[in-house]
Amino acid sequence: MAGTVFIPRPKPQRRDYFDTSQGAAPRATEQPRGVWPGGRPTVADAARALIHHHKLDWSTTTLRNAEDYLLRGRFPEYLAHEGIVHLDQLSTQIIEDYMAVHADVLKPSTLAKFRGYARALAKFCKERPGYDAPLLSDGRDLPRPTVPKRKLPMALSADDEARVVAAAKPGRDRLIAQTLLATGLRVGELCALTVDQLETLRDRPPKLIIVGNVHNRVLTKGRRDRIVGFRDTYRSVPRELLEWAAKARPPSHLREVFLSDADHALTTWGVEQLMQRIGKKAGVRCNPHRLRHTWATRCADAGVPMFHLQLLGGWESVEMVRRYYTASDLEAVTALSRFRT
Structure with missing residues (x-):
């Protein structure tokens, strides 16, 4: 009314993505x-x-x-x-x-x-x-x-990374989190991964050949196939993936590795929801993209050359590697101590 001051109501708490208690707007x-x-x-x-x-x-x-x-x-x-x-x-x-x-x-x-x-x-x-x-x-x-x-997602600390893995339910959910942290796959590439592609996990060293994503099954975001390996921290994941796919994966006519149920492959949105649930349980803000940042940061801190990271991550330039890296004072001091200066 004229003469009175309009006071906007406070913003309500945003619902979690997986909260379906309220229907979508018509x-x-x-x-x-x-x-x-x-x-x-x-x-x-x-x-x-x-x-x-x-x-x-x-x-x-x-x-x-x-x-x-x-x-x-x-x-x-x-x-x-x-x-x-x-x-x-x-x-x-x-x-x-x-x-x-x-x-x-x-x-x-x-x-x-x-x-x-x-x-x-x-x-x-x-x-x-x-x-x-x-x-x-x-x-x-x-x-x-x-x-x-917009601030890019920051890499998880080593403690937060361990909490996320521990909070994931053993089996499919934990393997998804570990695969993202071990390989730096994009979420669309993870969802498009098929059981046939797991055969290269038997190689030494184990690897995955990425040929596409959920949006384009024959072409990756970088417009070329690429090979990804596994971080040494997760050296057991290739074997666990093979065993789980052979024994615990639900029987299905679908070829995707990760399924929601026997008739539906896991979607990128499903992985986002899964990571949110895991993060909530671990007390860590978590999403697939942040795990990709974590992978890039751990590899760089371990001394993987930037050009190798560029190839493994599927980036077009070294500048993208720099953007995905999260600097840490402790890691910088530790790295300096390795050199005679």
Whole structure:
């Protein structure tokens, strides 16, 4: 209401990825209400018309996000508090004020997403007859939130690495964690691994030949096949993988090594959920990409040449190896002690 200060509600605790206690938001399929000539459309009418207009060229996720940002939750709450119902009441300043009020509540990246949908709404109103918003610009002058640079996942410490392995359930789950830590495989490559590829584990030294991933079965991200070995810490993993695949893997017509059940291969999202559960049990923030960082860091600290790491990791440049490496003061001091200086 006019004269009172709008206080945004605190951000709720984000649900774990594997928490399915609440259903997903419904898809943006509601038909927009028609605007009669001379009628006075509301902000909600314009938002629904925008979503309907982009029904064919926006993805389902984008449509659902647009509905969440413009029609549900914080933005409608703020408009109701300010007494704004109709589109001709909405101004660029109101949107700027909304973003300023929520700057301490929402992440900059969330505000940046809202800004994108607000700009789309403003542009739609400028171009679409019947949705006049004289106080609303085309959205290009909306302030851009300062989004901090995304920090790459840091490698696990040796103690955290041991806790993650110990927290994984023996069998499939532990072998997945150990394989990621031992080889530095990308999660898509792990999920595409087939029982036929395990035959090279019998070689000396054991190795895996990676020929593709879940998105492209015949081409890796680096666009070429590569050979990966195993860290000495996990020297027993190749033998354990062979034994598990022969005796404990569920019988299935599928050739993928890791399965959700007899009829479904494990997906990348399934591995993400698994790592989150293991990390929660171990008290460590854990995901497959962080395990790849850990692999690169352990190999570099052990003295594996950078160019060899580049080949093993499937990177196009040595600079990528540097980005995946997590420096440690203790490791730096230990490395220095090996040299006569």
